[in-house]
Amino acid sequence: MSRSLKKEAILNTAEALFYDHGFHAVGLKQIINESNVATMTLYNHFSSKEHLIEEILKNRESQYWSYLNSSVEEESHDPFLEIVEAHVKWLNDKGKKGCMFLRAIEEFNGTNNEIESIARNHKNKVLGHLRDLGQKKGYSNYEDIAFQIAVLLEGATSMAEIVGAQQAGNQALCMVETLLQAWRS
Amino acid sequence: MSRSLKKEAILNTAEALFYDHGFHAVGLKQIINESNVATMTLYNHFSSKEHLIEEILKNRESQYWSYLNSSVEEESHDPFLEIVEAHVKWLNDKGKKGCMFLRAIEEFNGTNNEIESIARNHKNKVLGHLRDLGQKKGYSNYEDIAFQIAVLLEGATSMAEIVGAQQAGNQALCMVETLLQAWRS
DNA sequence: TATTTAATAGAAAGAACGTTCTATTTAAAT
DNA sequence: ATTTAAATAGAACGTTCTTTCTATTAAATA
Secondary structure, three states, X not given: OOHHHHHHHHHHHHHHHHHHHOOOXXXXXXXXXXXXXXXXXXXXXXXXXXXXXXXXXXXXXXXXXXXXXXXXXXXXXXXXXXXXXXXXXXXXXXXXXXOHHHHHHHHHOOOOHHHHHHHHHHHHHHHHHHHHHHHHOXXXXXXXXXXXXXXXXXXXXXXXXXXXXXXXXXXXXXXXXHHHHHHHO | OXXXXXXXXXXXXXXXXXXXXXXXXXXXXHHHHHOOOOHHHHHHHOOOHHHHHHHHHHHHHHHHHHHHHHHOOOOOOOHHHHHHHHHHHHHHHHOOOOOHHHHHHHHHOOOOHHHHHHHHHHHHHHXXXXXXXXXXXXXXXXXXXXXXXXXXXXXXXXXXXXXXXXXXXXXXHHHHHHHHHHHHO
């Protein structure tokens, strides 16, 4: 098993465990056991638990963007609908237990600035992306529209924890359709 | 300082700390220090950290309902609008850092069934309340409408962490108005 | 083949965790 | 005034935490 495969195993196991139970609730021992590596193998790849968390968040962010970008075409007719659809796909695949970035903010605010920044920057980048889409589509109130779509995305993520990704996603899609129609008229 | 004042101090301090940093991230030592009680005073009132968490969640649930009930009149003309307004008031007063119930579910799912149940039951009760309101208002698709209002509420809670309760609340209110208009026509 | 590099298991460190114990002081009840 | 009960500070317990160390084995490179 090559070096990078070990690192990959650690990242995958740790991401799953942190996502399922929280950053502070999961110990390195469990991560080491479940990813079948030695303690020092983890510490050779990541200098501390918190640096491991940073790398997991960066990975997860790029995964999320690949969901958004693969589903939303350039010059799409309905970019917001496609964004919500892509987000729902993400929820089905990797988002059934809430938003890992919000949880990072919640668990590390005031105690680890780097982790908090990674998470906050991600959220602000999504907001900026929505704003760009709205502006490109010619909405004069693109600022408000971006916030509102963001509320829908975050709401769907949270509701997926309670009623499942399917139900939460469908309702969010239904709402964005209604809103788009209202905004056009 | 009487016995029940001590208990109250512990509950308030612990609620604030758990809400700010998470259940696993905050130790009893900090709670004991910041609420100015002795270790055994805490253990005389609460048999364990997790029982303390249970009581905090139950308290918080009743606080949330008092926000909802005080703002929503019987036979209101626009109960959904009032629900969202009450929720936004809650966010401004006690909800700037996400939903404590969702976080309880996330941190204790699979490891503490009692805590998880308290949180899940609360969320389902809110959903049931929304359904009742929709049905009473005569919406035939009250089931879907309840889910959709819930998505708005949860979305506003999450967005409050990123852009503040004011902005998040305003956008959620704006959306519910648009949706209500669409549902009526 | 010889040499360097990675990965291993597991012990050990030292701090922090939840919880219990002890001995003392304060307050209430008789 | 005497007894009973509560609350106190803080030590202590056993466990777990993150991190480091050691000594050994496996892989890759030269």
